[in-house]
Amino acid sequence: MILQTAAERRALLDRSHTVAMVGASANHSRPSYFVFSFLRTRGKLDVTPINPTITAIDGVRGYPTLAAYAAERGAPDIVDVFRKAEDTPQVVRESIAAGAKAIWFQYGVINDEAIRLADEAGLDVVVDRCIKVESARFDGGLALGGVNTGLLTAKRRIR
């Protein structure tokens, strides 16, 4: 199912525990490092780099492939994708094989075939969103940046 609403993204993040980040980089100026570091230090989601060129980032052991991750750690709740759009149908096939429950395509990672494949396989799909921004939208971090979170409530926010 393609998740279109903020409520659906929030529910996905709330029910998920593990994130396998395909294309995670140890280069501090890369967007994927920003997101990896945010998720690692925030601690609510257990994030693991998937990248054949690295063994670990900031002490978190990486895996060369989603298959290698799944063999040791089991199916990831979310596969977060930092890859060129044309590479993503293959990432989806590997995600399905690894038993992933959801696939999250980061900003600009848009491929219709990959979206269709994931949707048809029953994965929850998020497209052209950032998992860091959406996590922060719901825990109050984004609001500290003067961003229009779209959240409106008269209930006390429990962090």
Next chain:
Amino acid sequence: MDERTFGFRTRALHAGTPPDGETGARALPLHLTTSFVFDSTEHAAELFALRTYGNIYTRIGNPTVAAFEEKLASLEGGLGAVATASGLSAQLIAILSLAQNGDHLVASANLYGGTITQFGVTLKRMGIETTFVPGSDLDAVRGALRDNTKAVFTETIGNPKGNVADLAALAEIAHGAGVPLIVDNTFATPYLCRPIEHGADIVTHSATKFIGGHGTVLGGAIVESGKFPWAAGKHPLLATPSPGYHGLNFAETFGEYAFVQRARVEVLRDVGASISPMNAWLLVQGLETLALRMPQHVANARAVAAFLQGREEVAWVSYADLPDSPERALAARYLPLGSGAVFAFGLRGGREAGRAFIESLELWSHLANVGDAKSLVIHPASTTHQQLSDDELLAAGVGPEMVRLSVGLEDVDDLVWDLERGLAAAAKATELRA
């Protein structure tokens, strides 16, 4: 939580200001603090590298200020906002977020005099040149665009003559050149016009005016739509490695948040024109009642404009809600709830009549501000626009006979009573001179 789209009044009260998570306080807490403690050295490092969210120092951000920013961004339909010390600093920070030495802007000539000097003198000294064109002349706007143009700038309702910008046409021209349209929406407020809905990319405000509403504190804000393609090639400040952040590429790293992030963490940080949390707190109180105040401002302005138009001492009234205004078609399209409460009129008898008029008023406050709950009056040629040369005065449409009104929330009969006294004094001054 469903996906309900809440109305303007509901957002004015609730957006950005949920009950406080720590204490349950229902009103917005005022965080009068310069700085915020870190949880650990790692937390500090993550904050400074922009990899996590949180507060560092009030020059860059503050929870009370953020509440004001989110509320205004919500009301304008923007992605986010950056609050500043004043309207002029909002403009400066918006421009410096996308332009640098050697770049060029195209701006309407019918702008607030302070903006014309900010662009024409101060920005020019910094190497950013501006071509001022009659805002209503779309061909002139098109013709003024250059390869190094970085933005087109206008006001929704021009100060002081109340001309209305053709926002959709200006946005189309700007976008055709690969640059954003920046709109100062101070006079309209998001209650009367939301420029982003008409194609604008960046909205600036002097929150000092109707947003605050009480003439108490200065403040400004920049709101951005999040839709402009900053990485498309014309804006290297947002899409090439920044030496201020160890090679960070804002567009690549922050996506749709590139502009609001750069405006805050690089330009606001370095310019330092930050708003006080106290001021932001008061501006939030103002925004809560914006939708109640603006219709009354408009109703009083319409009544005052109609009164003036019927008087023989008055040569002309430039208010876009008058039926015979040349701005009527644009106002009907962009300002269907009313053309604001700031407009100008011309006295027969010129400068002497203007002086006598203003000095004989009892209720209208003679001062250099607009958008107060109280009615205000000024003679631009001798005050707000006095730094302008004769040619610039003419280009801005400011003659010696012009009086600018900011119509407040008093009983309108009392406002008209006072204006009648002023007009009588103006007529007497003209007779004496004749």
